[in-house]
Amino acid sequence: MALPIRAASFKPYNLAVTTRSLPSGVPIAPGISLYAKGYGDHGHGHGHGGASRSDAAPSWASGMRLGGSKFESKTVMNAPASRGVHTSSKAPLPSPSPYAVPDWSHYKTENTSTNRAISYFMVGTMGVLGASAAKSTITDFLATMAASADVLALAKVEVSMSSIPLAKNVIIKWRGKPVFIRHRTEDEIKEARSVDIKTLRDPQTDEDRVKRPEWLVMLGVCTHLGCVPIGESGDYGGWFCPCHGSHYDISGRARKGPAPLNLEIPPYDFDDPDDKIVVG
Amino acid sequence: MCSPFALFALLPVQITDTLYNAFFRRNSVFVSTVFVGAFAFSLGFDTAINRVWDNWNKGKQWKDIRAKYVAPAGGADE
Numbered sequence: 001m002a003l004p005i006r007a008a009s010f011k012p013y014n015l016a017v018t019t020r021s022l023p024s025g026v027p028i029a030p031g032i033s034l035y036a037k038g039y040g041d042h043g044h045g046h047g048h049g050g051a052s053r054s055d056a057a058p059s060w061a062s063g064m065r066l067g068g069s070k071f072e073s074k075t076v077m078n079a080p081a082s083r084g085v086h087t088s089s090k091a092p093l094p095s096p097s098p099y100a101v102p103d104w105s106h107y108k109t110e111n112t113s114t115n116r117a118i119s120y121f122m123v124g125t126m127g128v129l130g131a132s133a134a135k136s137t138i139t140d141f142l143a144t145m146a147a148s149a150d151v152l153a154l155a156k157v158e159v160s161m162s163s164i165p166l167a168k169n170v171i172i173k174w175r176g177k178p179v180f181i182r183h184r185t186e187d188e189i190k191e192a193r194s195v196d197i198k199t200l201r202d203p204q205t206d207e208d209r210v211k212r213p214e215w216l217v218m219l220g221v222c223t224h225l226g227c228v229p230i231g232e233s234g235d236y237g238g239w240f241c242p243c244h245g246s247h248y249d250i251s252g253r254a255r256k257g258p259a260p261l262n263l264e265i266p267p268y269d270f271d272d273p274d275d276k277i278v279v280g
Numbered sequence: 281m282c283s284p285f286a287l288f289a290l291l292p293v294q295i296t297d298t299l300y301n302a303f304f305r306r307n308s309v310f311v312s313t314v315f316v317g318a319f320a321f322s323l324g325f326d327t328a329i330n331r332v333w334d335n336w337n338k339g340k341q342w343k344d345i346r347a348k349y350v351a352p353a354g355g356a357d358e
Contacts, residue, residue, distance in 0.1 A: 117296035120304035124314055131318035132325070 156280035158271070161215070169231040171220060174279045178220035178228050179266060180239070181277065184250065189213045191237070192251040202262045206251045209265055217268045217279065218252040223261040239263070 021027050064073040109115055147155070157174045159181060164170050167188070170181045184192070192206040193213075210216055220228050227243035234240030235256060236249035246257030253262040268279045303313050338344065 111293065113293045113296045113300070114291065117291075117299050117304070120300065120310070124303070124310065124317070127311075127314035128317040128321055131315060132322040135318060135322060 156278055158274075158276045158278050161270075161275050161277055171231075172279070174266065179279055180216070180218050180220045180231065180252070180263075182216040182231070182250075184214050184216055188237070188250045192249065195249065195251075195253075201254050201260065204251075204253060204262055209251050209253075209262070211268070212270065215270075215277065216250075216252060217266065217277065219264040219266050221264065222246055222259055223254060223263065224257070224259040229263075 155175065157172055157179070159170065159172055161183075164181060164183045166183050167185045168183055171178050172181065173179070182188075189206070195206075197203040197205055206213070209218075222229050222241040222243065224241065224244055224246050227241050229239035229241040229246070229248060231239055234247040236247050238250045238252065238255075239248040240246070241248075241257065241259065244258050246259035247255045248259070248263055249255050251262075252265075254260065266279055268277060270276075271278050302309075304310055334341070
């Protein structure tokens with residue numbers, strides 16, 4: 001290429017004078033390439049890639065060529081202009097400044113009430129989920145401090161009710177202490193209930209001491225010094241402590257001797273479907 | 281418009297305003313609603329998850345197969 005001629009370049013070029021005149025006066029300009037490449041065109045127009053320039057005037061309208069030693073330029077005056085050119089004196093509208101704040105009013109909602117409700121709803125939902133998660137976390141953490149299932153299982157003792165005949169005592173071990181269970185007869189219940197509690201050292205009705213009148217469940221530890229009383233003995237037909245001679249009646253109440261309090265009642269429950277008394 | 285907020289957008293302004301005034305306006309009401317909602321949510325969530333679990337493990341848990349091993353009623357112990 002002799003000269004870099006590019007349509008996209010707006011740089012002015014000063015072409016060196018390469019023409020000279022023939023003796024006849026006709027100018028001759030050898031060595032000028034009149035071929036302007038289109039965008040993406042690589043110089044040999046055989047159709048692939050590189051669209052022909054849309055702003056180039058069609059060849060039938062205008063063109064130039066080197067014919068022999070002659071440089072010809074042709075322009076048809078009525079050819080449609082392929083490039084829009086403002087010819088009026090009115091300047092086109094200036095393009096907006098890149099620093100101007102765009103007009104966002106198109107995006108502005110006309111329904112602020114709904115948006116406000118949505119915002120608070122989202123905040124509230126987040127709060128609900130967070131509070132719920134926090135609550136389960138704390139609950140689970142506290143649950144790790146609770147007694148485990150095997151410990152809880154050891155803390156309870158089950159006794160089959162059908163294995164205890166009427167008017168019999170059973171002593172079972174519960175948390176290292178003896179527990180008395182007596183299947184009381186009607187007469188014994190009547191006797192226990194006929195006592196005037198005002199005369200007792202530790203006034204307590206029989207109704208307060210049993211959940212079911214036929215089943216008396218108490219801790220077998222003498223309230224005096226902690227011996228284990230003997231069943232079906234003593235002056236009151238109940239229990240008698242051999243250590244210091246305390247007498248308990250058929251409801252386990254202290255009646256005579258040094259014992260200050262009635263025999264203690266442990267927590268217990270009846271499991272009717274399985275016919276069991278569960279102590280603990 | 282498949283966003284869940286489309287539901288909100290459908291609500292007339294009166295309802296969203298009522299919602300706002302009823303629950304969101306006073307912080308005390310808002311916070312109490314959140315706590316009550318958390319309580320109800322965890323209850324419902326636990327129930328639902330337990331149901332899914334039981335359904336998934338149907339026939340494998342003790343409560344499902346207890347009848348096969350424990351003689352019903354009678355109570356002839358062990």
